[in-house]
Amino acid sequence: xxxxxxxxxxxxxxLAWREIDDETVIISPHDSVxxxxxxxxxxxxxxIDGKKSAAELAELLVENYQVAPDIALSDAQALLDEMSSRKxxxxxxxxxxxxx
Numbered sequence: 001x002x003x004x005x006x007x008x009x010x011x012x013x014x015l016a017w018r019e020i021d022d023e024t025v026i027i028s029p030h031d032s033v034x035x036x037x038x039x040x041x042x043x044x045x046x047x048i049d050g051k052k053s054a055a056e057l058a059e060l061l062v063e064n065y066q067v068a069p070d071i072a073l074s075d076a077q078a079l080l081d082e083m084s085s086r087k088x089x090x091x092x093x094x095x096x097x098x099x100x
Contacts, residue, residue, distance in 0.1 A: 003054065005073060008092040009080055010050030015088060017045070026088055035088060040065065044079055050092050054080050 017026040024042040026035040054077045061072035083089040
């Protein structure tokens with residue numbers, strides 16, 4: 001089930017990450033698992049800042065990748081849900097705190 005488009009996301013502060021060419025490599029220090037993001041995933045990762053929702057991230061995809069808005073939103077939500085399941089991103093509550 002997809003998280004609502006209005007939910008605001010931020011990177012999990014416990015992670016280490018680095019950009020290599022057009023890709024992003026994220027390391028989970030607790031379990032030493034490495035995650036690689038392609039160009040589009042890396043673009044979204046760079047824009048996850050604790051202030052943007054999936055809908056706002058999708059708007060950036062539309063502007064930068066000339067993709068249809070409904071497809072951009074579906075793709076952004078799918079990636080955020082996948083990242084959330086792997087504990088790479090966390091939601092920000094209405095009070096500004098992190099929800100794990």
